[in-house]
Amino acid sequence: MAIDTLNEPVFNRDMVFRNVRRRAWITVGAPLAILAYLTYTWFAFNVPNLLAKAQPERAAILATDSVAYKVHVTKFLRRDIMEVAIEGERRATYSQEDLPEWVEVDGTDAVIDLGEGYGVTIAGKVMEFTVPDYGTIKVTATNSGVETELPAGPVPDWLKDNPKKLDARPTLDRRVQVTRTKIEVHNYFGGWENFWFPFHSELHGMSFSQLWAIALSNERLDPNRSNMSLIMHDFLENPDWQHGEVFVALFETIMMAVLGTITAALFGLPLAFLAARNFTPSRFLRFGTRRLFDFLRGIDMLIWSLIFIRAFGLGPLTGALAIAFTDTGSLGKLFSEALENIDNKQVEGVRATGASQIQRYRFGVIPQILPVFVSQVLYYLESNTRSATVIGALGAGGIGLMLVETMKTSRDWENTSYIIILTIVVVIVMDQTSSWLRRKLIEGR
Template sequence: MSMMNAAELNRLAERYPQVLERSFWQRYRIPVSVGIVALYFLFCWWFFAIGKTLSEANWGIAGNYLADWVSYEIRPEFDIDRDGALTISYPRFDPIGPNPNPDWIETTRETINRSETATPSAAAPASAAPKAGSSFSFMASPTPQAPAPAATTGTQSAAPTTAAAATSQEVITEARVALSDSASLDISGGRVTLKRGDETVTLLLDAVRDTVTIEGSSPDWVEQRLEGGRVVAYFGSAGWIDVSSDRVRVRKRFFGWENFIFDTNSPFFGLSTGEVWQKITSDERIDPKMSNLALAWNNILYNASWQHLDVWTKLLQTIVMAFMGTLLAVLVAFPLSFIAARNITRNRPVNQLTKRFFDFVRSVDMLIWALFFTRAFGPGPLAGISAIFITDAGTLGKLYAEALENIDDKQREGVKSVGAPSAAVQRFGVLPQVMPVFASQALYFWESNTRSATIIGAVGAGGIGLKLWEAMRTNSDWENVAYMVLLILIVVFLFDAISNSLRSRLIGKSRH
């Protein structure tokens, strides 16, 4: 075939311009599409103020929250008296246990004279009546005394005076807390010195004026939102501290989940694995009412810090909620789908009414239904089961009806041709085609509802979701949050594997 020359090409282009010349969209569709996408992202950036949100985000606090998921804190508090004496205390459920004396806190003790107010002497004259407006003394004689005439005394009697008695006490005057090898703080009277790496910050405490003053410049890891207000200093993975005019709160962080097996109230607390095994196998009972093995198992279940039994019970409650809600939805959606399918029930008004019912119950989110049923039934699993049942009944009903409308009518006509009744036609001509699809969708919804039951539990519908929300609200038990999230993930992964295996078998059988 001969090649066309330029003149022939030009003549052909003049006769058929719509064929040889590309349109504007064909020539510029790629840059126009890229431009439209870029404009859309710029609009989203402006409309949702993403730049401002990212610039004002407190990434330090976010990092602390993430660290709290895999660590725990010991929280000593240093109360500073006006004479400079320090008192160290720990919260009731602090993981350090009873009689805390950590080696990372060093103290200096001194004997100082502390004044105490003495009570008025009982030998005060009975005729010395209190002045008007003065406080009543329970040390006075119960017998009424007549006041001396003003003309004879000339002046009123003086009120009893109090005396200040000085006592010697040994108190803590200085404390040094080592948060890590490169981070520490020193507390001495009204002065707190913070060290992080090569940086040092000094805080001056004034209990009379209730102020905290930062000497010199403040680094970015020291935060004081109001002048004279409390100061918060962050030491990364080592922890953080909160300093007010009369108190220093220390939060020293350690990696791991402390007291996960035994809490501080257990007789097995602080023992090594070998020591625990020795006590369990010992014939000498710690508690006369039960064996040491039963006592150890009881201490694990009723661990006050982690509440294993309650968490596992709530997790089982969530699983049962998802299963019962899905099962009830399947039982309702299955017969209604035959009514909604146009090729099964040949009554258009009935079809449309049933489909609009499906649309109504599934258009309202499961979370909204959970709030409604929580108000109706009160907090608990019944509200969660009802929310799952109502929402999934509509969704499964619509999916089942669409599956029925797409079946192959030849199989149904074949069963009908032999004179089978209507019920037999549905049983042998319809169900074999749709049952694998029905079962596969029901299994998928059961696995999905295991996750959804956790969310609706947070609004009072019971299950582990409510307990998870309670732990998050404390803003301090993030290791408990991580524990429950990990359990939820394990359950979801397990159910997802089971559901996928059953669905693949059902679909595989249907293909054979």
């Protein structure tokens, strides 16, 4: 019986070995290449120097300031007065009859209980700070600076002592500073104080149930306005948190994103027909339109915003124009690609009914690209809400400008956290809204 060897596979040992060696080189070479690249970037970006300059304790302080508030107990030595205030603000100053329980004031002297064994005594120009497991720090303010008496032993890292100023922060929530002009004690508490109403408002410190009862009561706290109007006024006009101004700025940011995205979509769609190969036979016109898209989206949105700020000045309109210019290029390119991939059979079917060219576009083309159109516009709208915040920080207005202003002060980090949280909430709402619209408009649900 003859054996048919023509259809048997030929085993090429050399080819198999070459494939095995190639895979081995790839398996070993790829990780080595990645490691070499990471090593290069480690030194090219001077990472060791950056780590040496890092200040993790500064980051911890800023994080504490963003979720807590501090009460200042300050003795002004030149005027010989004692003041207790929240965040050191004059409009949030305690009266002598309504001081916190942990502060006892006798004239211009004070005894302060900071908890857990920490305590401060202020008498004249002398301050004594008792620290558990360390001892008592005695500081005397003089005309030229401060004189400090420390317990025996090494000076801890949290204590900064020089002839001009003493700064002691044994924990994140306790701090003492002494200079020749004042003695200041900071005591931190969790939360955002005065968030709802100003310190001196009649509504300050009230619970939600109390506010609800006042809102429904016919007995007015202010004879010139209703209780509900008073509640809204004190909340929106809160000088520390500026809720009213924040909400207006947030609305400007949203409008900036909406106006810019809608403008880009309205200009991008007709231009996409000029860039699509199956709708514009002129190669010169297609080339010019596509290069226009490249030009518009090739310049970053931040650069456009700087150009328009120089041309038109500060304001939300400059941010909307920057978004519109950049997204016209991006959406136009996406729409033109969608137009080139449509099914011509549907267009021919509409043409067979005797429809005009406009009707062919309306009933044969638009329904095919509508899912891409809606999906991309909604995605860019969601993305532009974040971009509008960054553009606003450059001077276009909106919530971004307020965010930068709070960060410049280096002391209102709780306000910074508030604005960041509001921005995140708006982005989440825009994401959920766009998802809902996609389901309604595209999937028909």
